Amino acid sequence: MPLRDFLKGFSAPRWLTPKTCRPLPLVFSQFREVLKANNSALEIIADMGEKLSGEYLFDLRYVESTVEEMITAMRRAIDAINILTEDQFVALNEVFTPMETRVRAILNKRDDRDGLSLLWLAEVETRHWPLVGGKAAHLSELLHNPKVRVPEGFVITASLFHELLDLNGIRPEFDRFEQLLSEHLPDEEALEALRLLLHEKVLHAVPPAGFLAALSDSLKKLGESCPSPLFLAVRSSAQEEDMDFSFAGQFHSVLQVPPQAETVYYAYLQVAASLFGAKAILYRRQVFPEGGTMSIAACCQRMIMAQASGIIYSVDPMEPGSQSMVVVGALGQGQAVVEGQVPTDFFRISKGEVVQVLERVIAAKHEALLPTGDADGGLEMHAIPEAQVEAPCLEDHILLELGGLALHLETFFKRPQDIEWTLDPQGILYILQSRPLLITESAQGAPRLSEKLEGYELIAADVGRVAQQGIGAGPVYWVETLADLKDFPEGAVLISHRDSSQFVQVMQRAAAIVTEVGTPASHMATLCREFRVPCLVGVPDIMSKVTPGEEITVDAEDRRIYRGRAVELLTYQATTTMDLNMAPEFRMLRRILREVSRLNLVDPLMQDFKPEGCKTFHDVLRFIHETAVLHLVDLGRDDHCFPGGLARRLDLPIQAGILAIDIGGGIAPDAPRDQIPFSAIRSIPFRAILQGMLFPGAWHQETMPVSFRDMMHSMMTTPQDTLSGQYTGHNIAIISETYVNLCFRFGYHFNIIDAFCHDVERDNHIYFRFLGGATDIAKRSRRATLIATILEAFDFSVKTRGDLVIARTGNLVQSEMERTLDILGRLIGFTRQLDVQMTDDQVVARYAEAFLMGDYGVVAEKR
Amino acid sequence: MSETNMRLLVVDDEPIVGKRLKQVFGKIGFEIETYTDSATALAAVAEKPFDIVVTDLKMEGIDGIEVLKRVRAMNPETRVIIITGYASADTAELAQEHGVFAFLAKPFRLDELKQVIYRAMETDRAK
Numbered sequence: 001m002p003l004r005d006f007l008k009g010f011s012a013p014r015w016l017t018p019k020t021c022r023p024l025p026l027v028f029s030q031f032r033e034v035l036k037a038n039n040s041a042l043e044i045i046a047d048m049g050e051k052l053s054g055e056y057l058f059d060l061r062y063v064e065s066t067v068e069e070m071i072t073a074m075r076r077a078i079d080a081i082n083i084l085t086e087d088q089f090v091a092l093n094e095v096f097t098p099m100e101t102r103v104r105a106i107l108n109k110r111d112d113r114d115g116l117s118l119l120w121l122a123e124v125e126t127r128h129w130p131l132v133g134g135k136a137a138h139l140s141e142l143l144h145n146p147k148v149r150v151p152e153g154f155v156i157t158a159s160l161f162h163e164l165l166d167l168n169g170i171r172p173e174f175d176r177f178e179q180l181l182s183e184h185l186p187d188e189e190a191l192e193a194l195r196l197l198l199h200e201k202v203l204h205a206v207p208p209a210g211f212l213a214a215l216s217d218s219l220k221k222l223g224e225s226c227p228s229p230l231f232l233a234v235r236s237s238a239q240e241e242d243m244d245f246s247f248a249g250q251f252h253s254v255l256q257v258p259p260q261a262e263t264v265y266y267a268y269l270q271v272a273a274s275l276f277g278a279k280a281i282l283y284r285r286q287v288f289p290e291g292g293t294m295s296i297a298a299c300c301q302r303m304i305m306a307q308a309s310g311i312i313y314s315v316d317p318m319e320p321g322s323q324s325m326v327v328v329g330a331l332g333q334g335q336a337v338v339e340g341q342v343p344t345d346f347f348r349i350s351k352g353e354v355v356q357v358l359e360r361v362i363a364a365k366h367e368a369l370l371p372t373g374d375a376d377g378g379l380e381m382h383a384i385p386e387a388q389v390e391a392p393c394l395e396d397h398i399l400l401e402l403g404g405l406a407l408h409l410e411t412f413f414k415r416p417q418d419i420e421w422t423l424d425p426q427g428i429l430y431i432l433q434s435r436p437l438l439i440t441e442s443a444q445g446a447p448r449l450s451e452k453l454e455g456y457e458l459i460a461a462d463v464g465r466v467a468q469q470g471i472g473a474g475p476v477y478w479v480e481t482l483a484d485l486k487d488f489p490e491g492a493v494l495i496s497h498r499d500s501s502q503f504v505q506v507m508q509r510a511a512a513i514v515t516e517v518g519t520p521a522s523h524m525a526t527l528c529r530e531f532r533v534p535c536l537v538g539v540p541d542i543m544s545k546v547t548p549g550e551e552i553t554v555d556a557e558d559r560r561i562y563r564g565r566a567v568e569l570l571t572y573q574a575t576t577t578m579d580l581n582m583a584p585e586f587r588m589l590r591r592i593l594r595e596v597s598r599l600n601l602v603d604p605l606m607q608d609f610k611p612e613g614c615k616t617f618h619d620v621l622r623f624i625h626e627t628a629v630l631h632l633v634d635l636g637r638d639d640h641c642f643p644g645g646l647a648r649r650l651d652l653p654i655q656a657g658i659l660a661i662d663i664g665g666g667i668a669p670d671a672p673r674d675q676i677p678f679s680a681i682r683s684i685p686f687r688a689i690l691q692g693m694l695f696p697g698a699w700h701q702e703t704m705p706v707s708f709r710d711m712m713h714s715m716m717t718t719p720q721d722t723l724s725g726q727y728t729g730h731n732i733a734i735i736s737e738t739y740v741n742l743c744f745r746f747g748y749h750f751n752i753i754d755a756f757c758h759d760v761e762r763d764n765h766i767y768f769r770f771l772g773g774a775t776d777i778a779k780r781s782r783r784a785t786l787i788a789t790i791l792e793a794f795d796f797s798v799k800t801r802g803d804l805v806i807a808r809t810g811n812l813v814q815s816e817m818e819r820t821l822d823i824l825g826r827l828i829g830f831t832r833q834l835d836v837q838m839t840d841d842q843v844v845a846r847y848a849e850a851f852l853m854g855d856y857g858v859v860a861e862k863r
Numbered sequence: 864m865s866e867t868n869m870r871l872l873v874v875d876d877e878p879i880v881g882k883r884l885k886q887v888f889g890k891i892g893f894e895i896e897t898y899t900d901s902a903t904a905l906a907a908v909a910e911k912p913f914d915i916v917v918t919d920l921k922m923e924g925i926d927g928i929e930v931l932k933r934v935r936a937m938n939p940e941t942r943v944i945i946i947t948g949y950a951s952a953d954t955a956e957l958a959q960e961h962g963v964f965a966f967l968a969k970p971f972r973l974d975e976l977k978q979v980i981y982r983a984m985e986t987d988r989a990k
Contacts, residue, residue: 051970057884058970059877061948290878290899450892558891559974572890580886585879 037077054469117160133237153301182291309334332368467525470534472512507531512554665737692825699829765810782838874904875919920947
């Protein structure tokens, strides 16, 4: 082979790489294998996601066995794509292995071991939660919330804790200790001896090489961003802390620590050793009688010079139904308040639309816990000047601000909150901690609940599906187009016809979400579970039953919607001791899904669309799917292997020039070999698209007058286009009974529709991509905007970039899928040559409206 | 339909099962007791009969079939529902022989269990 040809083999694009010609039925069966393996893995992922809604009862055994099934399905999909492409993507195996390892680590509860030993609070993401512990996890969530101020700082993670166990040779004792804790009747003496030993050893643990230097760097960096003098609060953040159980006051905190690495490290060791404190272990055995693993991290935050500090409960724990919040506070640092060292002021504030102070009981405050003033740090009691003793610790306007914050945090975390606050000398409020407020169930509570609720009008009962369990109440807010989201009020209930992943923008502010159509397997449902928003989907006609602004209560447990604010139900929620989302089984499943179900790889035009760009299981599956389709499309064009044999021409009343490749059940068996009539198309999604294209008036037969300038433009720009390689060839539809992959060009634009449609709604999807045009980029972009506007109106999630439009939707019932595909067919016809007419932005709006009104003739009128 | 005073017992070695069912059925007015250990659960049944018993199948010590047998021996009126992640035709048949009311494969929708329990209550009333 001449050297030139040899080198050409390397530089050729992937789809031009010469392939061996395999028999057609074999290729198709391999392609179908890929789709099948892909779908089955996706199905398992969707199934696991659905379990998180709270509507199901599952246990750890379910999680374990399903993860095994999922990994097997993933390996099968990777094998299948390599069989189809003759090992072009063996790299996927290497990419997948670490993903599998991470998931197994979660399953084995070892995901608190690998990771950085120091993490800035601001950098903590949900995937770091096992590393940073419960308290730091909640704080990091708050740090990303613009309404809340949290003192800056970093976390010494659980990964360091494990490193210390290994480095200091106490791993065997630790393992033995956890083993004993999980025994029904452990040897108490051995347990106590181990507890003391671990406490002592951790307290004197030697740090790993380089750790103190890294800690010193972090302290220096913190010092640069904070007002001086800098002192730190080093607080515990254990694995289970502030999750299902508060562990309030069980672990050690060290306050007013000077910013030297050794001192902070020593404070950290005190915190870490308190995992083995006598009272912490006693508490742990009470709340986790079955045992379980536990590690500890520590938050190191800037100490706020406290003018006053205290606690606010977003619900009065003594009277949960009273619609009031309770504040206690004192002067100086809050530790004196939580440990009951000083008398405190008591305030009750109303929870209604306008927050008001309802009650004040001011204590005589003779002392306050304040810094010693020494460089060595520490706090001590200081006498209060006589004039201030009787004054309230908070002025009214600060009290009301605090009340507003507590309301916000309750909506944000979707549960009543127990919040630790502090006020700095400038009058700025900081949140030091926010955890679920647990209220003891009153004896007369539950059995009478149903009777109490009889007083409320039931708007809906036993309809729809639970996408996320929970109870939420608030004023109704209709979302008809995505633009409505911009004005979404705090604490409202979102009501919409369709679900949309775009709702994520308001989930932190929403009390609940109800949609008329949708499924618990949608992207929106997944997001609801992440943000803990109670959500019911598929509640018919809800929009006609509620009016914007009126208060309703959504019970996304028993699938009921009440008119008004069902206080008894909200009280009930606050008094049930179990927050499902915090249960260990749910947290494990959620962690696994985080590794698995996120989609980062969206479009093959993006640069990281390659095996190495895959970060999650879902990315791998998306890559495999796209690659398989492209492979088949290339093959369909390959005259070398299948000279004219693969594709069959359609005989349609419009000049669409489509060739179909049937991979199973897409065309009637008795159809002619060539010139297939519409009536012979059996593919459900393809038929629906064609139906739309053939809709009277949607397809314009006339050629649009292209100006000389436009013509010149298209001739000069098209060959450089990124997709020019795919502009050649035919309009090809790869179809089966339930699938269509339609790639085609009209003039100079390029379209892909990939759709799967059958009677299982969660499998159903539509992926639509549109690019290019014959005119200048401004006109083409306007057409892209037009298409995007129309698709958004039909609840597609849409991305545009210049003249590229990517839109997707799915999880729809078959009839809704067919309707949507029909609309896409009309849209293709409607916009086919429209870019020529896109002379200004007003045209875009006018045409979008015309299309939505079904006035397809507007195109011809313009001429 | 009123659930007041209906007594429900749940036994499953995974604590989440009892916790969840307590939350769900407590809310709609059942009197519910939950256990993670079948021997203690049977002791509770011996003390005062329950209308409905929901039991896991595979448990250490006394398994679900044995719980079914003993509960039915103590009080034939009690409806027993077995929930399991390992349903096989053989065990289902065995459970049928010993008068199981329903067999539910885990994981299931809580609503499904609710419907089964409502049905159990209705057959009770029909008698």
